[in-house]
Structures are given as structure tokens and as C-alpha cells.
Amino acid sequence: MFYKVILKITLGTVQFGINYGISNTHGVPSDAELKAILSAAEEAGIQQLDTAQAYGNAEERLGQFSEGRFQVITKFPAVATREELENALSYSLSRLNSSSVYGYLAHNAAVLIEKPFLWEVLQKAKEEKTIAKIGFSLYHPEQLEQLLELQCIPDLVQLPYSILDRKFEDSLSILKKIGTEIHVRSVFLQGLYFMDPDRLPEKLQPLRPALMELQAICRGKNISVGDAALNYAVSNPNIDQIVMGVETAGQLQENIRMVSSWKRDAELFSRIEAIEIKDKSLLNPVNW
Template structure:
């Protein structure tokens, strides 16, 4: 693989958390799960050598954010081993609320399950603190925020020093706006085809909340009609919004990773030269 010579990705402040996050984050569902996913094509979960090479490639680009979840198969366990000796180089974002077993998702937002899940993630990832923990919503965002125990429990765990920042990976505008009021960071869907949650980004921009964008490439479904280079068109669109802290992209292909990073750098130079 050719040596990387491009400038590393810039770091952006994650709201008022004090953390500095790379403009692109590495999603890791494909390191641990190949069932029940919504990508356009099948894929083979990389072995440990391939996964380690991918992580090293991401780090060489200046990526310092890794996104995982209990629902991502054995992603957390693998990362615990793969990141051994380099934990201080990474910000780890995990989640609570969703479990995946037997090809099906189930959800539990109780205080007991939330605490159990966080403590389990800490063990799996071989770390004493999780930099970010997000509620993995089932789509009933508002009810989760208003009625479930999960966010209150995450706040307690944050006070105990087990978590640095909390938030929600939501699915609705109303839920995202509500979660942002009680959280440090939100994860939203935002891409050329799905722009409905832009109001959440606007709120976060005004209120200094961190924003992680999921599905920036529509889970790989962005097609050529979006422009000559659909990845570039996508990153141009995503990073044109000043609220975006980082876009999480879950590639396991190092060539795609290189292209994604190059596109982000170009997008940032166009939208705001001071961010590159």
C-alpha cells in the first residue's frame, strides 16, 4: 500500500466537552457483524491482520475517533485487542440500549441494563473510561428521552468518571432536538438524500453541542447521479454545515478509506479553509 503523503485530517471541538475529534471517524460494524446490515453488497469481515492494518491506516490519516456498539457483533471485543497499547491515541464512542443476537435486535433502556452495558463495554474494550456513550435508539426517540431511565443513568455514570460525554444516536427530528437539550453530543443521519434532521444540526450549532453524522454516504447507496464523484459530493454537502464535528464512515476497504479522507480534506478546504 502506498505511503500516505497528504495532510492529516483536522481536529474539531466536540461541542463544549473539551475533546478534539477528527473530521472523519471510523465506524466498526463491519469488524464484528455481517448479518442484518443494510449495505448494498455483501462483505467479508476482515481478519485481525486486515483490521489492524485498517486501523493503522486510519490513524495515519489523523483519525482519532472509533465508533462501535454492543449491537455490532464482536466489534467491541476485537477493538479491545486491536487497540491494546494505543488507547491514548483514540477516542472511543460506544452505545447502549440495543442488543443484537440471533439475527434480531432487541432494546432495553432501563437503568439496570444501561449500567450493565457500559460496564461490559469497558471490560470488552479494556479501558477505564469511554469517551462517548450514545443511546442506540429504536426510533421512539422522544419517549426514550422523556420516560426511560437511560439518559439519567448515563449522567450518573458520567459523574462517576466512567464516561466523558453522553448523547443519543436518534432517528427523528423531534427526538434529536430533545436529546440535544440533555446531552453533550448527538448522532444524526445527514446526507444528500436524507436532509430531514438538519434542524437538529442548526440547534446544535447555536448551542455548542457536538454532532456526529451517520450514513453520510447513505450506507453506500449514494449513486453517481449525485455528481461525477458521489463521495466528494456527499462530503461537500455534509461539511458545508458548520455544526458537523465528524462524519462516521464504516469502510473496511483501505482504498475507500484513502478516498474518503481525501474527499473530506477537499470538502473542508471549500467550506471553510480555516478548518484544514
């Protein structure tokens, strides 16, 4: 029996185009597996797909296999001129086999901070109904402050947020007050939370005590780290969607089970929030 109503899950598609994630052991899914994942997502009631021009051939594969069943959010790379942004949008629409997208975001908000005139291109495309919602993907809270000062008021943002990485907590309420749709990524920190603390790469060894504590707390509650990490984000009322990538339909079904069978445990979350991390820069995969 599959679950029909799933809250807050957007299917991430980076794995559809490139090998991605520190714990990815499956590689890029085959066409048959991709079809199975999309069918499972549709059956579960998932309505949105998150992709990007930078995700290898993910846009093309969605254009081939998604068949208009989902709202698509895609992202543009660093561009220097209005014309380059217009061309990037046309390129993505062509690859997606679509005349419009639900969301179109700067893959890194820094490009809009450096070239705020690009926001006018996005606004024009929105007026022409080529894009329903415009915005940006954030990496640091300071980026949001700068963009709001530049009057780049987003309809939709994506940002990293997870059970140990809560640097955007204050930003969530700011965004919600201005009516922004908030999508969060990296709720499993690219699979880091599932790794054996004794087998962490040398660079990530400073995270070992926190990871051991997180896993011990979850063991004590007889739940998986995945259950805790996913439902921590789901339970945040300021978060609209969790962007979650999978390599197999089975993984997607397991993630859906995590949400559908969860019983809230405030004491669990408060204990996890108390975990101390000395070098928080290691919670950013860019620094791995």
C-alpha cells in the same frame, strides 16, 4: 504520501462485527485487514472510533486491536432499568478493554424518551469520569424535541444526514447553540448513492429518478458521487464529525483523498439540493 491532517472523520466500526450496508461486497474484515484499517486511520490523524454493543463482536475486536490509540464512542441497546444500563456500560467497557469511553449513547433515543430516568445513570457515570460525553443516536427530529423537553441535554449526538436526506438540517443549528458535539452517519446512505439505478431492489425503485439525477449531475461536473456526498457533509459548519465505515484500508484511503483534494462547488450543491424525492421514507434504511 499519506495525509496527516484529516478533518471531521470518525471511523465507524459496524462492518468490523457484522455484514452491513446494501453495497458491502467484502464482508467482515479479517484481523490483518482490521489492523491495517486502524493503522491507516491513526496515520491519517483520525482520533475517534464509533461502535456499539449491537455491532456483533466489534467492541471486542477494538479492545484487542485499537490499543488505546483512539477515543471510543459506543452505544447501549434498549434497557428497562437502571441496573440493566449500568450492566450494559460495564459489559462494553470490559469488551473494549478500557476503564472509560469518550462517548456513551443510547443507540436509539426512543429508550430515553420512554424511560427518562436512565439519563440519571448516564449523568452519574459522567460525574465518575467513566464517560466523557453522554447523549443519544437520533432517527427522527421529533425525538430531539421530546428529549430537550425532558431536559436530556446531550453532550454528543449522532444522526443521519446526507446529500439527499436533510431532515435534520434545522436540528443541527439547535444542537450547536446548546454546545452539542454533532456526529452524522449514513453520508453515503449505506452505499445506495453508488448503486446502478437500473438494479435497485423493487422496494427502492421510487428512488430511481432521484438517483439517476444525482449521478448525472456529478458526471456533468466530472466528480464521483462519493466526492459530492462526503464533502457536502464535511462542508456543513454545524457538523463536527462524519462517521464513516469501511471494509478495507484502501477504502479509507480513498475517502481521505476525497476530502483532501476537494474544491468547493456551491453550484453543484445547490443543484443537488433541488432534486425532488416523493417518498422520503425510503431515505431511511429501516424501511428498506
